Each structure stands twice: as structure tokens, then as C-alpha cells.
Amino acid sequence: MSDTHNEREQLLALRDRIDEIDATIGKLISERAGCAQKVAEVKSASTEGDVLFYRPEREAQVLRKAMERNEGPLSDEEMARLFREIMSACLALERPIKVAYLGPEGTFTQQAAQKHFGASAVAMPFSAIDEVFREVEAGAVNYGVVPVENSTEGVVSHTLDNFMNSNLKICGEVELRVHHNLMVSSVTDVKSISRIYSHGQSLAQCRKWLDAHYPKAERIAVSSNAEAARRLKGEWNAAAIAPEKAAELYDLQVVSEKIEDQPDNSTRFLIIGTQAVPASGVDKTSLLIAMRNQPGALHNLLAPFHAHDIDLTRVETRPSRSGVWTYVFFVDFTGHVDDPVIRATLDEVSARVSDLKILGSYPKAVL
Numbered sequence: 001m002s003d004t005h006n007e008r009e010q011l012l013a014l015r016d017r018i019d020e021i022d023a024t025i026g027k028l029i030s031e032r033a034g035c036a037q038k039v040a041e042v043k044s045a046s047t048e049g050d051v052l053f054y055r056p057e058r059e060a061q062v063l064r065k066a067m068e069r070n071e072g073p074l075s076d077e078e079m080a081r082l083f084r085e086i087m088s089a090c091l092a093l094e095r096p097i098k099v100a101y102l103g104p105e106g107t108f109t110q111q112a113a114q115k116h117f118g119a120s121a122v123a124m125p126f127s128a129i130d131e132v133f134r135e136v137e138a139g140a141v142n143y144g145v146v147p148v149e150n151s152t153e154g155v156v157s158h159t160l161d162n163f164m165n166s167n168l169k170i171c172g173e174v175e176l177r178v179h180h181n182l183m184v185s186s187v188t189d190v191k192s193i194s195r196i197y198s199h200g201q202s203l204a205q206c207r208k209w210l211d212a213h214y215p216k217a218e219r220i221a222v223s224s225n226a227e228a229a230r231r232l233k234g235e236w237n238a239a240a241i242a243p244e245k246a247a248e249l250y251d252l253q254v255v256s257e258k259i260e261d262q263p264d265n266s267t268r269f270l271i272i273g274t275q276a277v278p279a280s281g282v283d284k285t286s287l288l289i290a291m292r293n294q295p296g297a298l299h300n301l302l303a304p305f306h307a308h309d310i311d312l313t314r315v316e317t318r319p320s321r322s323g324v325w326t327y328v329f330f331v332d333f334t335g336h337v338d339d340p341v342i343r344a345t346l347d348e349v350s351a352r353v354s355d356l357k358i359l360g361s362y363p364k365a366v367l
């Protein structure tokens with residue numbers, strides 16, 4: 001009896017303390033929002049024309065600091081995620097940022113957009129990567145989010161090809177752990193699942209799991225995971241493999257979570273926009289390089305990076321659409337174009353190739 005009384009007393013005291021802390025947090029968030037508003041006023045006063053309220057490099061720094069300061073018990077990622085939402089709300093006070101993403105709703109790209117810009121951004125789905133590029137180019141939205149190193153939707157080359165004919169810049173990157181879930185509709189009889197819908201890449205990523213659990217079910221590849229989820233409505237003998245978000249959106253029940261064969265399955269997305277982003281301290285740069293087909297071409301192109309000890313994170317080759325004997329390379333490396341060493345390296349590379357386009361320097365993904 002006294003124990004319960006004691007427990008009640010303890011809980012009361014703790015809840016009182018939580019209420020006090022919440023009041024303080026609330027005040028501080030309001031004060032922070034007021035500061036962000038003032039920043040916007042200062043920016044507007046000193047700039048003619050379109051003002052850039054959103055600063056990717058500053059946001060990356062704020063998130064990194066939140067992680068460095070963190071002493072637990074929350075994980076660094078959780079702490080940064082909370083700050084991500086505070087910044088998103090502060091920025092939206094000025095004008096909610098408009099973001100186009102590769103849809104439909106419920107795709108991993110939508111998750112990436114939300115992870116990068118927070119919930120206060122207005123995110124709009126478009127059905128093709130070209131459309132996302134076009135919306136940003138036309139100024140209808142501030143930024144676009146497209147998959148690039150894609151273990152899921154299989155559209156890497158499409159994104160890269162779009163950069164060949166676009167002046168858009170890469171302003172950021174997002175990394176997303178990709179989890180697959182098996183879901184069914186309310187009328188599905190789980191014991192008689194004979195068809196499983198998903199994007200071809202997702203089916204491939206869950207192949208072993210499907211072999212073990214649904215060896216007899218027919219696997220049907222559709223245009224996206226969200227589309228797979230959407231189809232389920234009213235089908236009593238079918239299931240879909242899709243992100244958790246799709247279950248919420250299409251009113252489905254997840255019957256098995258995290259069914260991907262590789263537990264560290266992840267996908268990288270790019271933020272495309274029109275602004276050149278200053279250095280954040282931990283940055284990456286992406287290049288598009290065209291060069292003639294000759295012996296040792298790739299070695300020749302990469303030698304200056306090696307000589308200056310620059311860390312290449314990706315080299316991708318695509319056929320050029322213009323000259324028949326021309327290669328196009330997409331190169332990512334660690335560093336920012338404002339760094340003199342990087343500048344010097346790029347000058348050397350430039351002298352060895354037919355064309356070099358800097359697609360952007362941007363903060364390395366924080367979360």
C-alpha cells in the first residue's frame with residue numbers, strides 16, 4: 001500500500017518537473033523562432049530580388065552541433081531529428097519551402113524529402129525524375145529530391161542523365177536506410193497469398209526471404225513500391241512489399257517487418273536546386289566530365305585526384321548522347337570547390353578532359 005502511494009508521489013513529482021521543463025523548452029523554441037525571423041528580416045533588407053532563406057550549409061552545421069553536444073540518453077540521431085523539425089518549423093514561418101519529389105506518395109523518395117527538409121516543408125509528388133527537374137528549373141518549387149545511388153527503384157542512370165542537359169545544382173544529399181515490409185489489405189486471407197507486388201528492385205532485395213516464406217507466390221514487378229501498395233485494395237490473395245509509410249497511406253496491415261536480405265540496405269538521394277552552397281566544413285562535390293575515348297583516359301582523369309590525396313567516393317560512367325566516341329563520367333569526392341587544393345585539382349583535371357561541369361558542392365549527409 002505504501003509502495004503504491006510512494007510510487008504515485010514519485011510520478012507526480014516527475015510529471016511536475018516535466019511540465020516545468022516543457023514550459024522552458026516552449027519558451028526557448030519561441031525565442032529561437034523569433035531569432036530565425038529576424039535573420040530573415042536581415043536577409044531581406046540586404047538582398048534585392050529573390051532572397052535565399054534556406055541555407056543548407058548552416059542547417060548541416062546546426063545538426064552536427066546538436067549531435068556533438070548530445071550527452072544522451074537520446075541517441076545523436078534522435079537529437080538531430082528533433083532539431084531538424086525545429087529548424088523546419090522556424091524556416092516555414094517565413095515561407096514554407098516547396099519541394100518536388102519522385103512520387104507517388106509513400107515512396108522512399110518522399111521519406112528522403114521529409115528527412116532532409118522536415119515536416120513543415122510542402123512536398124509535392126511528381127511521377128518522373130524529368131518532371132522533378134523541370135519543376136525546379138521552372139521555379140515552380142524551390143528544390144527537388146531524386147534518388148541517385150539507388151538500391152531500390154533502379155533509376156540511378158535516369159537521374160545522372162538529366163544532369164547532362166540541366167543547369168541545376170546539387171545542394172545536398174540524403175541517405176536513407178531502406179526497410180521492406182510485407183503488407184496486406186483488410187480483406188486479404190494471409191494464408192492464401194498467391195501474388196506479391198513490388199518494384200523489381202525490392203523483390204530482388206527480398207529474394208531469399210520470399211524463397212523461404214512464400215516460395216509459391218507469384219512475384220509481380222510494378223512501377224514503384226507505392227504503386228504496389230495502392231493495388232492491394234480489395235485483393236484477397238495478394239500482398240505488397242513497400243515502405244511502412246505506404247501501409248498508413250493505403251490503409252494496409254504490415255504482416256512482416258524488415259524482410260530485406262541485407263540489413264544495411266540503403267539508398268542515396270540528391271537535393272537539386274539553383275543555389276551554389278558555401279562550405280559547411282564537411283562537404284562533397286559532384287562533377288560531370290566528358291572526355292574522348294583514348295587509351296588510359298580514365299587513369300588520366302583520376303591521376304590529379306590521387307596526386308592531391310582527394311578521396312573519391314564514386315565514379316560512374318555513362319554513354320554520352322552527343323559524340324559517339326565520348327565518355328561521360330560522374331565523379332563524387334570529399335571536399336568543397338572553395339578549397340584552394342580542390343580548385344587546383346579541378347584545374348588540372350580540366351586541362352585533361354573535353355568538358356568539366358561542377359554539379360555542386362554540398363554538405364555531406366548528416367543523418
Ligand SMILES: C=C(O[C@@H]1C=C(C(=O)O)C=C[C@H]1O)C(=O)O
Nearest residue numbers: 036039053054055058059087090
Ligand atoms: C536562421 C537562418 O535561416 C534558416 C533557418 C535556420 C535555423 O532555423 O536554424 C538555419 C538555416 C536557414 O535554413 C540562418 O540562415 O541562420
